[in-house]
Amino acid sequence: RKEVEQDPGPFNVPEGATVAFNCTYSNSASQSFFWYRQDCRKEPKLLMSVYSSGNEDGRFTAQLNRASQYISLLIRDSKLSDSATYLCVVKGGDSSASKIIFGSGTRLSIRP
Amino acid sequence: DAGVIQSPRHEVTEMGQEVTLRCKPISGHDYLFWYRQTMMRGLELLIYFNNNVPIDDSGMPEDRFSAKMPNASFSTLKIQPSEPRDSAVYFCASSYSASSEAFFGQGTRLTVV
Numbered sequence: 001r002k003e004v005e006q007d008p009g010p011f012n013v014p015e016g017a018t019v020a021f022n023c024t025y026s027n028s029a030s031q032s033f034f035w036y037r038q039d040c041r042k043e044p045k046l047l048m049s050v051y052s053s054g055n056e057d058g059r060f061t062a063q064l065n066r067a068s069q070y071i072s073l074l075i076r077d078s079k080l081s082d083s084a085t086y087l088c089v090v091k092g093g094d095s096s097a098s099k100i101i102f103g104s105g106t107r108l109s110i111r112p
Numbered sequence: 113d114a115g116v117i118q119s120p121r122h123e124v125t126e127m128g129q130e131v132t133l134r135c136k137p138i139s140g141h142d143y144l145f146w147y148r149q150t151m152m153r154g155l156e157l158l159i160y161f162n163n164n165v166p167i168d169d170s171g172m173p174e175d176r177f178s179a180k181m182p183n184a185s186f187s188t189l190k191i192q193p194s195e196p197r198d199s200a201v202y203f204c205a206s207s208y209s210a211s212s213e214a215f216f217g218q219g220t221r222l223t224v225v
Contacts, residue, residue, distance in 0.1 A: 031211060032212075034213050042218075043203060043216035043219055044203075044216050045216070046214075049213065087155070089213075091210075092210065092211070098143055098160065098162060098167065098210040099157065099168055100157065100205075100207075101157060102147075102154065102155040102157075104154035104155075105154060105155075
């Protein structure tokens with residue numbers, strides 16, 4: 001089983017739609033969680049951290065469910081510029097506290 | 113700060129040749145990570161360092177791969193000898209602390225022919 005699993009997509013949604021991604025992780029000792037965005041042929045960049053209480057940044061909302069070991073990202077009122085691959089990231093664990101593991105990413109395509 | 117700097121941006125080499133990828137982390141960051149990205153396998157963590165010391169190299173594919181960090185501002189990833197299946201984008205990333213996010217360089221696109 002992969003340490004971090006994501007639905008690869010692609011998700012193809014119209015502009016203005018709301019879209020949600022989920023991600024599950026296997027190591028219950030994981031400590032920090034992030035969502036990254038990667039555009040084609042570019043490096044991954046931090047979109048937002050994920051906090052235990054959930055957090056929002058404009059149109060983006062991230063949630064963490066430690067009991068079920070999953071993380072979610074919700075994008076409201078999607079824009080064409082949101083088209084990218086979204087990577088779920090898990091950091092830390094009992095054997096290697098600073099190890100950063102990426103999911104394989106979920107591709108999102110927003111159509112006009 | 114200029115961010116994480118990797119060189120070269122592109123490398124094309126023949127099978128059997130030695131390849132050296134270079135990385136300069138963000139100043140003050142204590143953690144440095146090397147990743148490899150392919151369409152088939154996504155982003156794979158190869159090795160990471162804390163204060164210049166390798167902490168976890170369990171992701172290094174085989175003995176042909178080696179990584180060093182001689183000081184806080186420089187790291188190398190070496191492949192010797194290179195093989196076509198090593199073709200990928202290699203990213204270096206650094207982070208300030210054990211709980212903070214990682215910042216990525218622009219990557220080195222390696223093609224082994």
